Amino acid sequence: MSVPSLEPAAxxxxxxxxxxEGNPGGPVLSLRGIRKVFGNHVVLSGVDLDVQEHExxxxxxxxxxxxxxxxxxxxxxxxxxxxxxxxxxxxxSDPRVDLDKTRARxxxxxxxxxxxxxxxxxxxxxxxxxEVHKMPKDQAEARAMDLLDRIGVADKAGMYPDRLSGGQQQxxxxxxxxxxxxxxxxxxxxxxxxxxxxxxxxxxLVRALKSGGSTIVMATHEMDFARSVADTIVFxxxxxxxxxxxxxxxxxxxxxxxxxxxxxxxxx
Amino acid sequence: xxxxxxxxxxxxxxxELERRAFARRASVKSILIAAASVVVxxxxxxxxxxSSTGWVKVREAFFDPQxxxxxxxxxxxxxxxxxxxxxxSVVGVAFLGTLIAVIRTSRSPVLFPLRFLAAVYVDIVxxxxxxxxxxxxxxxxxxxxxxxxxxPVLLGTIAITICYSAYVAEVLxxxxxxxxxxxxxxxxxxxxxxxxxxxxxILPQAIRNVIPALxxxxxSMQKDVGLVSIIGVVDAxxxxxxxxxxxxxFTPYVAAGVVFILFALPFVRLADWYTKKVRTxxxxxxxx
Numbered sequence: 001m002s003v004p005s006l007e008p009a010a011x012x013x014x015x016x017x018x019x020x021e022g023n024p025g026g027p028v029l030s031l032r033g034i035r036k037v038f039g040n041h042v043v044l045s046g047v048d049l050d051v052q053e054h055e056x057x058x059x060x061x062x063x064x065x066x067x068x069x070x071x072x073x074x075x076x077x078x079x080x081x082x083x084x085x086x087x088x089x090x091x092x093s094d095p096r097v098d099l100d101k102t103r104a105r106x107x108x109x110x111x112x113x114x115x116x117x118x119x120x121x122x123x124x125x126x127x128x129x130x131e132v133h134k135m136p137k138d139q140a141e142a143r144a145m146d147l148l149d150r151i152g153v154a155d156k157a158g159m160y161p162d163r164l165s166g167g168q169q170q171x172x173x174x175x176x177x178x179x180x181x182x183x184x185x186x187x188x189x190x191x192x193x194x195x196x197x198x199x200x201x202x203x204x205l206v207r208a209l210k211s212g213g214s215t216i217v218m219a220t221h222e223m224d225f226a227r228s229v230a231d232t233i234v235f236x237x238x239x240x241x242x243x244x245x246x247x248x249x250x251x252x253x254x255x256x257x258x259x260x261x262x263x264x265x266x267x268x
Numbered sequence: 269x270x271x272x273x274x275x276x277x278x279x280x281x282x283x284e285l286e287r288r289a290f291a292r293r294a295s296v297k298s299i300l301i302a303a304a305s306v307v308v309x310x311x312x313x314x315x316x317x318x319s320s321t322g323w324v325k326v327r328e329a330f331f332d333p334q335x336x337x338x339x340x341x342x343x344x345x346x347x348x349x350x351x352x353x354x355x356x357s358v359v360g361v362a363f364l365g366t367l368i369a370v371i372r373t374s375r376s377p378v379l380f381p382l383r384f385l386a387a388v389y390v391d392i393v394x395x396x397x398x399x400x401x402x403x404x405x406x407x408x409x410x411x412x413x414x415x416x417x418x419x420p421v422l423l424g425t426i427a428i429t430i431c432y433s434a435y436v437a438e439v440l441x442x443x444x445x446x447x448x449x450x451x452x453x454x455x456x457x458x459x460x461x462x463x464x465x466x467x468x469x470i471l472p473q474a475i476r477n478v479i480p481a482l483x484x485x486x487x488s489m490q491k492d493v494g495l496v497s498i499i500g501v502v503d504a505x506x507x508x509x510x511x512x513x514x515x516x517x518f519t520p521y522v523a524a525g526v527v528f529i530l531f532a533l534p535f536v537r538l539a540d541w542y543t544k545k546v547r548t549x550x551x552x553x554x555x556x
Contacts, residue, residue, distance in 0.1 A: 077453055104459025114454030118472045128458035131468060
């Protein structure tokens with residue numbers, strides 16, 4: 001099932017691509033030695049990762065390998081226990097940074113959508129534009145309507161999220177995350193809660209974002225999708241990056257036995 | 269009995285007809301039993317009252333129709349005073365209760381002293397009989413001699429506000445805690461500040477979840493406003509008391525009771541109706 005108005009030719013239809021202002025040519029996101037511990041349980045132990053502008057990175061790995069935790073750390077929803085996070089060269093793991101301002105630069109889409117059930121679809125999308133970026137109401141609504149139109153749910157703008165299908169809700173959540181034109185987009189297993197027949201429309205939207213030039217880090221269990229859309233595959237295993245590289249390299253010639261064993265389980 | 273516009277030439281089967289007839293007979297039977305039960309109960313009570321030696325005196329002292337009608341204007345005028353106090357207290361409680369609930373659910377270390385004070389406030393006020401709070405404020409504050417006479421209506425309003433803010437704050441706090449953390453995560457991920465998250469995302473959902481409990485507090489509050497009579501406000505209760513003292517008959521108390529009940533009834537029904545509506549919606553499995 002494909003989304004109308006999302007032909008492959010329609011490049012950069014999701015607005016102008018941001019240029020790296022702070023550090024031209026440098027990575028959008030740099031992780032150095034990220035460590036995260038819950039009680040006695042070490043979730044992440046020394047993760048290093050660079051994400052370049054326009055790059056799509058797919059985090060793969062078993063449940064509990066730390067994919068979601070890593071994304072929550074990047075967005076500062078979890079405090080890391082060691083290491084550093086750089087967003088366009090700025091150390092966002094410094095306790096002195098403004099958490100709200102940093103989060104406003106990063107878009108996040110959650111596994112369970114996390115749309116606000118008491119607000120209309122339109123209000124969900126224009127909320128951050130109006131409240132965080134202080135855009136005038138008519139301008140914010142026009143931008144939100146435009147985005148909703150592109151994902152084919154403009155007619156549902158005045159409805160509450162529970163009236164939409166799971167796939168529609170997740171696509172609304174995605175445009176909510178990109179409405180403010182974030183420098184980095186984090187997708188946390190965004191198709192895991194969806195019926196199999198609704199997965200396609202959400203993945204098509206992610207493809208459109210990629211062709212629009214978004215910089216994306218996504219945790220996913222959709223191996224075929226990761227392979228076709230990601231520039232880099234990162235395999236997380238027991239809190240570390242076991243192996244990373246191009247999809248071809250990882251899927252066809254994994255150098256680590258753990259990677260090979262993990263991928264083997266996904267082949268039918 | 270058409271449903272969803274599907275047309276067919278269905279007629280009830282004999283088994284279905286038999287089931288419906290049985291259900292009808294059963295419901296007629298239960299109505300008859302209920303009616304008989306009411307008659308028997310009322311009869312028993314009437315017999316007990318009539319055979320008690322004091323009934324005639326009690327009827328004269330408490331249920332004198334002429335005194336009842338005669339005392340209504342005074343009691344009704346008093347009730348207006350209750351309504352005035354209620355209206356101002358409700359606004360005060362909405363403000364103070366929300367403030368305390370937000371403070372108590374905050375996590376900022378800066379707010380620690382306020383959080384502590386809020387907890388102490390809630391503990392003290394909820395643990396104290398409302399009547400004592402009224403005495404302390406209604407008699408204590410004028411005792412400070414801050415200059416000028418303070419209207420007991422104002423003092424009563426303050427006391428009721430302080431009392432009910434503590435209850436409402438706890439109800440709201442439970443509502444705030446009932447919102448799933450993913451909603452907060454979703455809001456913070458958009459870059460909303462803590463206060464924005466609270467105002468736009470958490471509180472609207474929290475209040476909706478606790479509306480039945482809040483309505484219950486409201487009903488309870490409008491009745492407790494009658495307590496202000498003890499600090500010298502001429503409200504419905506006090507007006508009844510004056511009438512009782514004047515004509516040496518207790519019927520004005522009954523009149524005040526009836527007036528309070530009549531006034532509370534719409535809100536009680538409204539609260540029941542809303543609670544039922546919320547319950548059926550939840551049982552349907554809706555998400556909002």
